[in-house]
Amino acid sequence: MKNISATLAIVWRIAAPYFRSEDKWAGRGLLAVIVAMELVLVAINVLLNQWQNRFYSALQAYDLPEFVKEVWIFLGLAFTFVALAVYKLYLNQWLQIRWRQWLTRHYLGEWLDGATHYRMQLKGDAADNPDQRVTEDVKTFVEQTLTIGLGLLSSIVTLASFVVILWGLSYKAPLYIYGTDIVVPGFLVWxxxxxxxxxxALTHWIGAPLINLNFEQQRFEADFRFNLIRVRENSEQIALLKGENAERGRLLQRFGFVIGNWYEIMSRTKRLTAFTASYGQAATIFPYVVVAPAYFAKRIQLGDMMQTGSAFGSVQDALSFFVTAYRSLAEWRAVIARLDGFEMSVSAAARGATLEPAIDVVPSKGEAITLEQLLVNLPNGTPLVAADAFTIQPSERVLVTGASGSGKSTLFRAMAGIWPFGTGTIAIPEKAKLMMLPQRPYFPIGPLGDAVIYPAGHGSIPPEKIRDALVAVGMPRLADRLDEDAHWNRTLSLGEQQRLGLARALLHVPDYLFLDEATASLDEPSEDRLYRLLTEKLPQATIVSIGHRSTLDAFHTRKVALVEDGAIHVLGDGALTAKEPSAAG
Incomplete structure (x- = not known):
C-alpha cells in the first residue's frame, strides 16, 4: 500500500499542474465530458444486461412480437453506444494532445531555464536521455494516465451497478445442490x-518483475539510440580514425543489453499471458457452471441464466481490472518513475544555481567586470581557479593564457553565469550585453540566416546585414544561401563554423565579447584579418580572448595568466613562466 500511495502522489504531482494551468478550463471541460460519456456507456451496458433477459426469454417463449420489439430496442442502444464510444475516443485524443503540449512546454521550460540542462550534464545526472523523457515518456504518461484512470472509473461504476443486479439474481437462482436450495445472500457476488x-493475487505474483524490466528496457533503448546519434554526429572523425569496427563493437554491446532485457520481458510476459488468457477463458464459462443446476432444475428461465452470465462477467471484469491491465500498469509505473527522476534532477540542478556556497553573479553600477574573492571549483568541490580584486575595464583587449586544464574555459563559464560551483562574486555592469564564442560554435538546424543570428529570432536582423557580415568574415559563398536549410555544424568545417561565429558577434554587437579559442582552427593570416575586423567593427566592445598563439599578443592590450599555485590556478597579470602546450585549456 505504501508503494501505491507513493506512486499516486507522484502521479498527482505530475498531472495536477495542467488542470490548474492557463489551459485548465479546456482540460477540465474535456475531462468532465469524457467522464460523463464513460458513465453513460456503463448505464447502456446495464440496460443491455436487462435487455438480454427479455430477449432470451422471448426466444424461449417463441414470442415473435416481443422478439421484434427487443431487436429495435437493441438497435437504439447499440447506435447510442457506438456514437458515444466514437466521440469519447475523439475527445480523449483531443485532451491527450492538449495535455501533452502543455506538459512538454512545461518540461522544456524547466529544463532549459537558466542553464539547468547544462548543470545536469556537468553533475553526470542520473536522469539519462532527457530527450526520451520529454518525448516518449510524456506521451506515454498522458495516454496511460487517461486510459488507466478512465478504465478504473468504469470498473468501479460497473461494479457498483452490476453488484446490485447480481445480488438480486442470487435470489432468483439460488445455490442448488443435490435437489436442495441453499440460500446464501448474494452468493453469485461472492x-x-x-x-x-x-x-x-496470482497475476501480481507472476507479473511484478515486469515493472523493473520495462524501466530497464526503456533505458537500454534510449542509451542505444543516443550512441547511434553520437556516431552519426562524429562520423568524420570515426572515418578518419578508421574506428568503424570499434564503434560496431560498442554499439552491438549496448544493443546486447536491449536484447538480453527483452528476452527476460518475453519470458515473464509469456507466463503472465498464459495465466491471464486462461483466467479470461475460464471466466466465460464459470458463471454458467455456477447457475446451471438451478436452470436444469427449472428454477430460472434461459433469460435469467443469460442475464446472470452477463452480470457475473461484468462484475468479474470490474474486479479483475488489475489482472487485465497489469502490463499497462507495469509500463505506466516505469514511466512515472522516469518522469519523477527527471523532475527531481531538474529541480536539483535548478537549486544548484542558488544554493550556498555558489558563485554569485550580480549586476553592478560600475563600468568594469569585477571578480571579488572568487574561487571556482569543479562539480566535485575540488578548487580550480582563484581570483580576487580582478577587473576588466571597458574597451580593454585582454588575452587570458594558461596551461591546458588550468581552468580558463571554466572561468569564462562562471562569468557567463552558468557555472555555480564555487564561491565569491562576479559583478557585471548593469545592462551590459555579453557574448561567449566557444571553439566549436553551435548552429541550430534550419535556415542559414537563422543559424547565424541565433539566439535572435527569425527576421530580427535584416538579411542584407547578415550577408554583409558573411562577406566580411570571408564567407561570401554563403551570402546568397540564407534561406537554405541544413545541419550547419555537420555541413561546414570547424574553421568555417568559427567564421560564422564571428559573423554572429558582428551582428549582435556585444559590449563584452569572450572568445574561447574561437579562431583556433583558422590559419594565422585569417586569424589576423578577423581580429582586425573585430577591432574595426566593434571599437567599443571589450574583447577577452583565450589563446595559445603568440601572434595574438599584437591584438590585445593586456595579458593575464592562470598560474599554478599548489592545487589551484591564480588569475593575475603577467606572463607565463613555462611554455604552454597547444591543446585547449
Missing part, C-alpha cells in the same frame, strides 16, 4: 469476488 481476488 463467487465473482473470490474468483477476481485469486486472479489478481
Amino acid at each position: 463467487c465473482a469476488v473470490a474468483y477476481a481476488i485469486a486472479g489478481t
Whole structure:
C-alpha cells in the first residue's frame, strides 16, 4: 500500500499542474465530458444486461412480437453506444494532445531555464536521455494516465451497478445442490469476488518483475539510440580514425543489453499471458457452471441464466481490472518513475544555481567586470581557479593564457553565469550585453540566416546585414544561401563554423565579447584579418580572448595568466613562466 500511495502522489504531482494551468478550463471541460460519456456507456451496458433477459426469454417463449420489439430496442442502444464510444475516443485524443503540449512546454521550460540542462550534464545526472523523457515518456504518461484512470472509473461504476443486479439474481437462482436450495445472500457476488481476488493475487505474483524490466528496457533503448546519434554526429572523425569496427563493437554491446532485457520481458510476459488468457477463458464459462443446476432444475428461465452470465462477467471484469491491465500498469509505473527522476534532477540542478556556497553573479553600477574573492571549483568541490580584486575595464583587449586544464574555459563559464560551483562574486555592469564564442560554435538546424543570428529570432536582423557580415568574415559563398536549410555544424568545417561565429558577434554587437579559442582552427593570416575586423567593427566592445598563439599578443592590450599555485590556478597579470602546450585549456 505504501508503494501505491507513493506512486499516486507522484502521479498527482505530475498531472495536477495542467488542470490548474492557463489551459485548465479546456482540460477540465474535456475531462468532465469524457467522464460523463464513460458513465453513460456503463448505464447502456446495464440496460443491455436487462435487455438480454427479455430477449432470451422471448426466444424461449417463441414470442415473435416481443422478439421484434427487443431487436429495435437493441438497435437504439447499440447506435447510442457506438456514437458515444466514437466521440469519447475523439475527445480523449483531443485532451491527450492538449495535455501533452502543455506538459512538454512545461518540461522544456524547466529544463532549459537558466542553464539547468547544462548543470545536469556537468553533475553526470542520473536522469539519462532527457530527450526520451520529454518525448516518449510524456506521451506515454498522458495516454496511460487517461486510459488507466478512465478504465478504473468504469470498473468501479460497473461494479457498483452490476453488484446490485447480481445480488438480486442470487435470489432468483439460488445455490442448488443435490435437489436442495441453499440460500446464501448474494452468493453469485461472492463467487465473482473470490474468483477476481485469486486472479489478481496470482497475476501480481507472476507479473511484478515486469515493472523493473520495462524501466530497464526503456533505458537500454534510449542509451542505444543516443550512441547511434553520437556516431552519426562524429562520423568524420570515426572515418578518419578508421574506428568503424570499434564503434560496431560498442554499439552491438549496448544493443546486447536491449536484447538480453527483452528476452527476460518475453519470458515473464509469456507466463503472465498464459495465466491471464486462461483466467479470461475460464471466466466465460464459470458463471454458467455456477447457475446451471438451478436452470436444469427449472428454477430460472434461459433469460435469467443469460442475464446472470452477463452480470457475473461484468462484475468479474470490474474486479479483475488489475489482472487485465497489469502490463499497462507495469509500463505506466516505469514511466512515472522516469518522469519523477527527471523532475527531481531538474529541480536539483535548478537549486544548484542558488544554493550556498555558489558563485554569485550580480549586476553592478560600475563600468568594469569585477571578480571579488572568487574561487571556482569543479562539480566535485575540488578548487580550480582563484581570483580576487580582478577587473576588466571597458574597451580593454585582454588575452587570458594558461596551461591546458588550468581552468580558463571554466572561468569564462562562471562569468557567463552558468557555472555555480564555487564561491565569491562576479559583478557585471548593469545592462551590459555579453557574448561567449566557444571553439566549436553551435548552429541550430534550419535556415542559414537563422543559424547565424541565433539566439535572435527569425527576421530580427535584416538579411542584407547578415550577408554583409558573411562577406566580411570571408564567407561570401554563403551570402546568397540564407534561406537554405541544413545541419550547419555537420555541413561546414570547424574553421568555417568559427567564421560564422564571428559573423554572429558582428551582428549582435556585444559590449563584452569572450572568445574561447574561437579562431583556433583558422590559419594565422585569417586569424589576423578577423581580429582586425573585430577591432574595426566593434571599437567599443571589450574583447577577452583565450589563446595559445603568440601572434595574438599584437591584438590585445593586456595579458593575464592562470598560474599554478599548489592545487589551484591564480588569475593575475603577467606572463607565463613555462611554455604552454597547444591543446585547449
